[in-house]
Amino acid sequence: MGPSLTNLLKDSESLKTGMRGEVLLPGEEGYDMARSIFNAMIDHRPALIARCADATDVALAVKYAHAHQLTVSVLGGGHGVSGLAVCDGGLMIDLSRMKETTVDPDRQIARAQGGATWGDFDHATQPFGLATTGGLVRSTGIAGLTLSGGYGFLMRKHGLSCDNLLSAEVVTADGRSLTASADQNPDLLWGLRGGGGNFGIVTSMEFRLHPVGTVYGGLVVFPIDQAKNLIRYYDDFVAVAPDELGPLLVLGTLPDGTKAVILLVCYAGSASDGARCLEPLLNKCGTPLMNQLAEMPYEAVQSIVENFNPRGKRNYWKSTYLSGVTEEAADVMLQRFLAAPSPFSHVVLYTLGGAMAHIGEQSTAVENRSAHHVMLLVGMWDASDDDDKNKAWVRQLFTAMKPHSCDGVYGNFDYDSGLERVGLPRGAATFERLQALKDKYDPTNFFRLNQNIRPSQT
Numbered sequence: 299m300g301p302s303l304t305n306l307l308k309d310s311e312s313l314k315t316g317m318r319g320e321v322l323l324p325g326e327e328g329y330d331m332a333r334s335i336f337n338a339m340i341d342h343r344p345a346l347i348a349r350c351a352d353a354t355d356v357a358l359a360v361k362y363a364h365a366h367q368l369t370v371s372v373l374g375g376g377h378g379v380s381g382l383a384v385c386d387g388g389l390m391i392d393l394s395r396m397k398e399t400t401v402d403p404d405r406q407i408a409r410a411q412g413g414a415t416w417g418d419f420d421h422a423t424q425p426f427g428l429a430t431t432g433g434l435v436r437s438t439g440i441a442g443l444t445l446s447g448g449y450g451f452l453m454r455k456h457g458l459s460c461d462n463l464l465s466a467e468v469v470t471a472d473g474r475s476l477t478a479s480a481d482q483n484p485d486l487l488w489g490l491r492g493g494g495g496n497f498g499i500v501t502s503m504e505f506r507l508h509p510v511g512t513v514y515g516g517l518v519v520f521p522i523d524q525a526k527n528l529i530r531y532y533d534d535f536v537a538v539a540p541d542e543l544g545p546l547l548v549l550g551t552l553p554d555g556t557k558a559v560i561l562l563v564c565y566a567g568s569a570s571d572g573a574r575c576l577e578p579l580l581n582k583c584g585t586p587l588m589n590q591l592a593e594m595p596y597e598a599v600q601s602i603v604e605n606f607n608p609r610g611k612r613n614y615w616k617s618t619y620l621s622g623v624t625e626e627a628a629d630v631m632l633q634r635f636l637a638a639p640s641p642f643s644h645v646v647l648y649t650l651g652g653a654m655a656h657i658g659e660q661s662t663a664v665e666n667r668s669a670h671h672v673m674l675l676v677g678m679w680d681a682s683d684d685d686d687k688n689k690a691w692v693r694q695l696f697t698a699m700k701p702h703s704c705d706g707v708y709g710n711f712d713y714d715s716g717l718e719r720v721g722l723p724r725g726a727a728t729f730e731r732l733q734a735l736k737d738k739y740d741p742t743n744f745f746r747l748n749q750n751i752r753p754s755q756t
């Protein structure tokens with residue numbers, strides 16, 4: 299039996315009265331703003347939106363959804379390109395007001411609420427010269443990113459975001475608040491490190507911090523005719539580069555329409571060491587069109603990628619893992635990139651390795667720690683009439699890279715990661731463990747708008 303609209307609207311008053319935050323219904327001021335997310339292709343309309351102010355609000359919203367048999371979606375930073383954070387016709391539990399971040403500089407720990415973004419987090423920790431691995435765009439949510447792993451400039455030195463997650467407060471499907479830590483519900487903590495939003499709503503997260511003040515980083519832009527040469531050399535270079543170096547290589551289009559190959563780096567060490575480290579790579583590829591490498595605050599290097607990823611464009615993304623880039627693979631990347639129908643689309647080699655690769659595959663639910671790169675295929679454009687050709691471009695590039703890729707996708711970088719993901723090739727042992735956790739914490743699959751792990755009985 300589905301929810302009755304009349305009851306829903308009548309009872310939403312009781313939810314409004316109980317909550318410290320707001321409840322928004324279709325047509326009300328703020329409703330359209332609240333349901334709009336990074337990816338403009340997502341136009342879902344929840345029956346109601348609970349904009350929670352605290353963990354008690356979250357628990358109330360969960361109980362309300364149970365009582366009315368509503369599908370639930372959970373919004374953190376709103377960067378999930380698949381749009382699973384916004385449901386159609388159900389209850390969207392919106393944590394975007396819950397951003398508070400507190401720092402204990404002596405213990406080098408920060409605790410942030412589940413709707414905080416990496417911008418909120420860095421803003422709180424950087425005055426103490428501290429940071430942890432976080433996403434490259436300030437408006438990405440800490441929760442969505444961490445729960446599925448969390449790649450960032452610092453991962454080669456300090457591990458993934460989820461490797462630095464020390465504990466979390468979670469509202470589970472039955473409305474209880476649980477702590478997941480090394481001492482309390484350690485199985486749940488394991489699942490939160492890579493298992494996505496399957497086990498509950500994370501209302502706060504505690505992270506280990508590291509001394510990170512100024513770094514050496516920025517962009518270096520080369521002409522596209524250097525791309526093949528640079529990709530091949532880059533692959534060899536980063537395989538032996540120090541863990542301080544967090545590098546990405548991007549095939550993209552400059553604002554004036556020039557296609558280019560772009561190095562984006564963050565060296566988490568001294569400027570002189572960083573310059574020395576990068577010298578062989580820079581010398582290999584002739585004169586750059588632009589070199590902006592400099593010593594800069596960590597927060598400055600964290601804001602560079604935003605220029606390539608403005609909010610409000612239509613997005614279709616896929617990703618694949620690479621254990622290296624052969625000449626043939628470099629050629630596929632380049633030729634397909636040159637055929638991109640939109641100047642906003644780009645191809646990224648997001649380089650892995652270092653500390654994140656030294657953590658055992660079974661220690662967390664994250665897959666593919668041993669790959670050398672995750673290759674991110676970003677289709678980005680403006681007009682809905684162009685949806686088909688831009689999606690087709692991403693899919694064709696993804697298929698063309700298959701022979702050069704290792705198994706697996708990074709759920710955080712995949713538009714289709716939702717329902718398609720069930721049973722996909724995590725190691726069998728990891729998947730079984732995740733499913734056992736799902737059986738324990740969410741046996742009815744109440745939280746299913748995510749990279750879903752289905753309970754064994756459904």
Ligand SMILES: Cc1cc2nc3c(=O)[nH]c(=O)nc-3n(C[C@H](O)[C@H](O)[C@H](O)COP(=O)(O)OP(=O)(O)OC[C@H]3O[C@@H](n4cnc5c(N)ncnc54)[C@H](O)[C@@H]3O)c2cc1C
Nearest residue numbers: 374375376377378383412433434439441442443449495500
């Ligand atoms: C511009 C851009 C840059 C990015 N850069 C990086 C990067 O550098 N590294 C990287 O690893 N990824 C990156 N990503 C991908 C990003 O990690 C995912 O999109 C992630 O899902 C974003 O989390 P969110 O909270 O912002 O998203 P949302 O869309 O709000 O949430 C996505 C999903 O996460 C789950 N979720 C979110 N919050 C909670 C919560 N509090 N409790 C339980 N479940 C929750 C839900 O299942 C939800 O559907 C980027 C994405 C974008 C759009």
